[in-house]
Amino acid sequence: xxxxxxxLNVMIKACEKASKILIRDFGEIEKLQVSKKGPSDFVTNSDxxxxxxxxxxxxKARPNFSIISEENGIQDNKxxxxxxxxxxxDGTINFLHGVPHFAISIALKSNNEIISGxxxxxxxxxxxxxxxxxxxxFNNQRIRVSKKNKIDNCLFATGGKIQKELDLPYxxxxxxxxxxxxxxxGRYDGFFQKELNLWDIAAGIIIVKEAxxxxxxxxxxxxxxxxxxxxSTDINTKLLxxxxxx
Numbered sequence: 001x002x003x004x005x006x007x008l009n010v011m012i013k014a015c016e017k018a019s020k021i022l023i024r025d026f027g028e029i030e031k032l033q034v035s036k037k038g039p040s041d042f043v044t045n046s047d048x049x050x051x052x053x054x055x056x057x058x059x060k061a062r063p064n065f066s067i068i069s070e071e072n073g074i075q076d077n078k079x080x081x082x083x084x085x086x087x088x089x090d091g092t093i094n095f096l097h098g099v100p101h102f103a104i105s106i107a108l109k110s111n112n113e114i115i116s117g118x119x120x121x122x123x124x125x126x127x128x129x130x131x132x133x134x135x136x137x138f139n140n141q142r143i144r145v146s147k148k149n150k151i152d153n154c155l156f157a158t159g160g161k162i163q164k165e166l167d168l169p170y171x172x173x174x175x176x177x178x179x180x181x182x183x184x185x186g187r188y189d190g191f192f193q194k195e196l197n198l199w200d201i202a203a204g205i206i207i208v209k210e211a212x213x214x215x216x217x218x219x220x221x222x223x224x225x226x227x228x229x230x231x232s233t234d235i236n237t238k239l240l241x242x243x244x245x246x
Contacts (some may be wrong), residue, residue, distance in 0.1 A: 087104070088104060101175055146234075179191040
């Protein structure tokens, strides 16, 4: 394993602990699919439980750091310069339907910059992480964005509503965090989406950048309605031209 900071180590441990609950709950989903009520209350409960474990673990190690999380919102603590940004299940709708494509996402923002990020897909046991100036990794292997430069050979990911027909090969997979992790590891060539929340993409920002990709400027003080275009450097201009302010 490459050398990682103690902060990232804390993030990994928190993820691993929380993922045990998620994996177990995901196994229960199948039984709930067939009930009339469906599993929606159960999923909200999984979300809250997962977030609680993550926050407890992070607080144990860093009691003064502030926290922004999907369910709990903003918690300002003594240290306002360092903030954990947490999404306990990115891809809840997939989770709800028993589709094994969702992730835990944790980022650390320090002085208004994301300095480390972690995206963990517990079902596939895939972990993507990066720290500032230290590269991006997938299951301990160094990753880089794709090197394709013909847009027709590319595959992009998106989500949410798309107002106009786009002349692009793209997929909608239901997890912005994993879409960004896949861009960083070269599985996708780019990702674009509007109306995102900061916790959906915070970890992905540093992972894509450290893998050599490019992302539009994002105001980290903004928690909602974020628009993002992330891709390899080779394809960025062509992608932006095709998107033309999508």
